[in-house]
Amino acid sequence: MDDALVSVRQQAFLGEKETIGSLLQFYLDELSCFPGENAGYRDPDGKYRYLYLDACWVEPERFRCPFLSEGSIAGFAFVRMAGASREMAEFYVVPGFRGWGVGEAGGTEVLQRHPGPWAVIFNKQNGPARGLWTRLPRKLAAGRVESGEMDPGHEYVRFAVGDRRGSLSA
Ligand SMILES: CC(C)(COP(=O)(O)OP(=O)(O)OC[C@H]1O[C@@H](n2cnc3c(N)ncnc32)[C@H](O)[C@@H]1OP(=O)(O)O)[C@@H](O)C(=O)NCCC(=O)NCCS
Numbered sequence: 001m002d003d004a005l006v007s008v009r010q011q012a013f014l015g016e017k018e019t020i021g022s023l024l025q026f027y028l029d030e031l032s033c034f035p036g037e038n039a040g041y042r043d044p045d046g047k048y049r050y051l052y053l054d055a056c057w058v059e060p061e062r063f064r065c066p067f068l069s070e071g072s073i074a075g076f077a078f079v080r081m082a083g084a085s086r087e088m089a090e091f092y093v094v095p096g097f098r099g100w101g102v103g104e105a106g107g108t109e110v111l112q113r114h115p116g117p118w119a120v121i122f123n124k125q126n127g128p129a130r131g132l133w134t135r136l137p138r139k140l141a142a143g144r145v146e147s148g149e150m151d152p153g154h155e156y157v158r159f160a161v162g163d164r165r166g167s168l169s170a
Contacts, residue, residue, distance in 0.1 A: 008068070023075075034125045074106075075092050104132065119156060124149075
């Protein structure tokens with residue numbers, strides 16, 4: 001996909017919270033299919049409980065970044081602080097937009113807007129996530145990319161993103 005066809009906003013508007021909240025349900029449902037994910041965190045009405053949606057709209061250290069394509073929300077990233085690092089807490093591309101580079105373009109933009117240390121954790125069985133989070137850190141990291149097993153079901157990748165000129169900010 002042409003980079004110009006996907007843009008990333010630093011913070012979703014309040015009016016986009018309901019749409020992103022709905023997409024989040026599809027995202028959590030998709031992730032729950034991987035082994036070792038806790039599929040038991042649903043309300044009696046079948047909705048996944050996600051405790052941080054409101055926090056994403058109020059806490060200054062959290063970012064809820066929509067990926068926009070021709071007026072539609074094609075995906076989103078939720079970013080939070082984890083110690084001294086930023087963590088890609090959630091990352092989703094709507095199925096109809098997949099395989100065209102939205103994840104790569106969106107992820108690149110989000111990472112480059114936040115130079116410094118990053119961590120991403122993904123399920124070991126999630127091939128697309130592994131592909132993306134192998135490729136992007138190698139492309140954008142200023143320095144070493146560290147990866148390994150987080151727990152029996154998950155892998156982590158840690159790296160530092162330089163600023164857009166490629167150097168690390170203080
Ligand atoms: C993972 C995900 C974000 C990829 O989004 P996408 O827009 O399809 O990704 P892109 O088209 O930008 O592809 C970028 C790279 O990701 C990897 N990738 C994407 N889809 C893949 C697939 N089906 N299998 C293996 N690697 C894949 C590849 O490295 C790809 O580069 P390439 O096309 O040159 O091989 C998307 O599949 C998704 O939302 N999945 C469900 C939610 C999820 O797993 N989120 C990640 C949680 S950490």
